[in-house]
Amino acid sequence: MRTIGILTSGGDAPGMNAAIRSVVRTAASLNIEVVGITRGYAGLIQGDFRRLNTSSVSDIIHRGGTILLTARSEEFRTKAGRAIALENLYREGIEGLVVVGGDGSLSGAVHLAKKGMPVIGIPGTIDNDIAGTDYTIGFDTAVNTALNAISSIRDTATSHERIFIIEVMGRHSGQIALASGIAGGAESILVPEYPVDYDRVVERLENARRLGKLHSIIVIAEGAGSAMDVNKEISKRTKLESRVTILGHIQRGGPPTAFDVILASRMGAMAVKLLASGVTNRMVGLVDNKLVDLEIESVLKEKKQINPDLYRLADVLAL
Numbered sequence: 001m002r003t004i005g006i007l008t009s010g011g012d013a014p015g016m017n018a019a020i021r022s023v024v025r026t027a028a029s030l031n032i033e034v035v036g037i038t039r040g041y042a043g044l045i046q047g048d049f050r051r052l053n054t055s056s057v058s059d060i061i062h063r064g065g066t067i068l069l070t071a072r073s074e075e076f077r078t079k080a081g082r083a084i085a086l087e088n089l090y091r092e093g094i095e096g097l098v099v100v101g102g103d104g105s106l107s108g109a110v111h112l113a114k115k116g117m118p119v120i121g122i123p124g125t126i127d128n129d130i131a132g133t134d135y136t137i138g139f140d141t142a143v144n145t146a147l148n149a150i151s152s153i154r155d156t157a158t159s160h161e162r163i164f165i166i167e168v169m170g171r172h173s174g175q176i177a178l179a180s181g182i183a184g185g186a187e188s189i190l191v192p193e194y195p196v197d198y199d200r201v202v203e204r205l206e207n208a209r210r211l212g213k214l215h216s217i218i219v220i221a222e223g224a225g226s227a228m229d230v231n232k233e234i235s236k237r238t239k240l241e242s243r244v245t246i247l248g249h250i251q252r253g254g255p256p257t258a259f260d261v262i263l264a265s266r267m268g269a270m271a272v273k274l275l276a277s278g279v280t281n282r283m284v285g286l287v288d289n290k291l292v293d294l295e296i297e298s299v300l301k302e303k304k305q306i307n308p309d310l311y312r313l314a315d316v317l318a319l
């Protein structure tokens with residue numbers, strides 16, 4: 001294999017740059033050239049390519065976002081769009097492709113693989129909602145960003161003896177809410193995987209007051225409902241004073257944690273080695289701290305579950 005391409009697609013995630021760097025430098029060590037594709041599948045259709053060498057990726061390891069930019073492409077969802085993308089890959093002499101992104105990006109990779117383009121996927125999304133890997137790139141950073149925010153909010157919550165409802169990202173997944181909620185000592189964690197039980201939420205708040213707690217923190221994943229609605233419900237049912245903070249895209253930016261940089265570096269190197277050895281249509285994953293590769297389609301068919309032990313632990317520790 002002489003030339004491979006790399007693109008980042010979907011929502012950006014801290015650590016994507018470290019993955020790009022690892023792909024480029026591992027490829028260089030194997031005498032393989034790398035073409036960077038700008039704006040994910042949108043750039044693939046537009047033929048927006050640039051050669052990347054080891055110096056193009058210097059000084060990016062610590063930066064959030066992605067130097068290749070990212071996008072969600074509607075055109076790539078069409079047969080015609082995908083045909084153009086494939087043609088552009090062949091015209092550029094690209095013999096293998098690394099796709100870094102979430103589930104939508106990985107299903108795009110499957111389409112290309114089925115048309116004969118060797119493709120390896122790297123799970124990059126703050127949501128950590130991809131089966132077949134314990135962690136996706138960006139999750140650890142997002143959790144730590146949320147945790148820092150929760151700790152800051154806790155100070156003001158205590159001073160004013162208030163309840164804070166903090167909404168974190170996760171359209172279909174409560175992974176960020178669960179991890180940051182446990183680490184932040186939340187009284188209640190609301191996730192899309194389980195129905196919201198307002199009786200239980202209120203019972204916990206009142207119990208916390210009885211025990212002399214000056215504040216309470218509720219962490220809610222955006223997919224579980226709106227923090228505003230939770231706030232209204234609490235005001236309706238109790239006399240406690242509450243406020244809402246929606247963390248939003250702050251969770252997607254910032255320098256990646258050491259964990260995410262190391263994860264991205266390991267996954268990037270593995271992706272190149274798989275392509276170089278003729279493997280295709282696989283996603284790199286991390287299971288029990290060991291790198292694995294799995295068929296992308298089977299990974300996408302599976303729904304990653306919330307760890308029930310962690311969920312129960314959160315409940316016990318919040319008392």
Ligand code: F6P
Nearest residue numbers: 011102125126127169170171252
């Ligand atoms: O998939 C990552 C994610 O950050 C989700 O948690 C969130 O719901 C979504 O992307 C937001 O997407 P956008 O930046 O396009 O609004």
